[in-house]
Amino acid sequence: MPRRVSRHEFVQPLPQRNGIDPVALLLPLAGEDAASAAAAQPPRPTETFGARTVFEYLVNRFYPHDPAIIAARFEAHEVKDATGADVAPTAPLAGQKIWYYRELGNERKVPFDMPVLYEDEWVLAIDKPHFLPTTPNGSFVAHTALAQLRVRENNPDLIPIHRLDRPTAGVVLFAKTKDARAPFQLMFQNRRVEKSYEAVAAAVPELEPGASVQVNTRIDKTHGQLQVRQLSQEEASAQGLETNARSIVTCLKIFDLPAGILPERSTQNPALPLPSGRMTHYKLDPITGKTHQLRAHLWALGAPIAGDVLYPYALPIADDEPALPLQLLARTVTFTHPITGEDITITSHRKLALAP
Structure with missing residues (x-):
């Protein structure tokens, strides 16, 4: 099907430069x-x-x-x-x-492999690779999905409707016109979107293939802190707080990680633990959408995601380990199109490096 495009007039005191706003x-x-x-x-x-x-x-x-x-x-x-x-x-x-215009620093090179998964007049969905930030943040401005897509698609109006963490790969949606931003953003804010993820981590005790468990915790994010603060349901209740983060974790397969799939140690980040032995492939269905929710919830189950540099410990800043990106993938996004009424499911074509 041919890709449909739509453009709106774009006016601001200074134009974008290489996809980057002033x-x-x-x-x-x-x-x-x-x-x-x-x-x-x-x-x-x-x-x-x-x-x-x-x-x-x-x-x-x-x-x-x-x-x-x-x-x-x-x-x-x-x-x-x-x-x-x-x-x-x-x-x-x-x-x-x-x-x-801000002065750009020397940014680390990151992959720009962003195939289009879905597109119409109003929205564009891409398959984001690991390590690529969705939007400018901190030390990444030019090396972001937003800046690169604006140039590639010749559309300065592109705006992400939601975001994935830099280490997470998978489906990300961008509004193509100014008029499309509000209906799609409201769709996410009102939780009229179903998202599913996949992850590879250590086994959760007594969670057999096909079985699921729901995780309910209290998650709060303090500005300037890398990790979220997480309380179990019991801890939150004892402090008079309600849980605000809920996910369903399903065991897809328990498997032995093949020998030699990873180096003996990371040359880019020596502090990064490299998994070995028994691992589990999970399907993750977030019911809510708190910061770092899925990473924090698998950590709470005693099975932090392989390749995670924040949980359970925030590791020293180091270069990314290409052999072991965070083993978390936004596999599907399902919604009723807020403009056309069409039911849509968008699926990532990527595969986690450690998944069986």
Whole structure:
């Protein structure tokens, strides 16, 4: 079936560059009382970093070691206000919002293998590989599914409807037009989507092939913390809290990992434990959608997912181990199309490296 495309007008103070949006930044008001700035609606930043002009602020806050980076942005007319007009480097800090291009760092190379699984006028589904971030985050900006797809599909309007963690592979949906974003995002927010995953991990005691167990825990994510905080149902109840994370874990097959399928130790991340011996292939059906839910739930069952660098322990930051990506795959996404009413199931074609 031919791929159908649709485009909408795209207007912003600065255009995307290689699929990457400019940075929008709300500036402080030099000389304003900090308390009144914090109480403003919306609140304005109060720290001026000793600056009184826009140029000084950007340099002092982001590039005190290399002011030429910011100077080049102004010289290239790449600092704009909300109307698209140039912002002068000598412009005073006045609580205004500006747009400019961030300086990209040296990003690690990651795979860009993103075959299209489904597409219509409104939505695009890809088969995301392991290690590729869905959206810009931290040290990855250009090397993300979003930036690369915007360029490949020649569509600056692309926006992810949901996300997968960087180590997780599988189905990810992107809205193709601005009008399509709300109905698809509401579909996910209202849990009118069924998702299934697969994972390879150690065996859960007494869970035989074909058997399932439902995991109910309390999961909370604190900003800045890598791991989630998880309480068992009993622990949550003792603290007067309700569980908010539920998954069904089904044992598909118990098998012996073939010898030689993995190196004796990881050369990229020496702290990463490499599994061996008896393993289990699982089907995972999340009922809720909390951060790291499936990883945390298998950890709670005593069977953290093979290749996990966060659970049970947050390992030191290291290069990815290509021989052992996180053995977690978003296999299917099923929903009723919010615009056409069609029932759709999208299935990943990938295979976990350790799956039998």
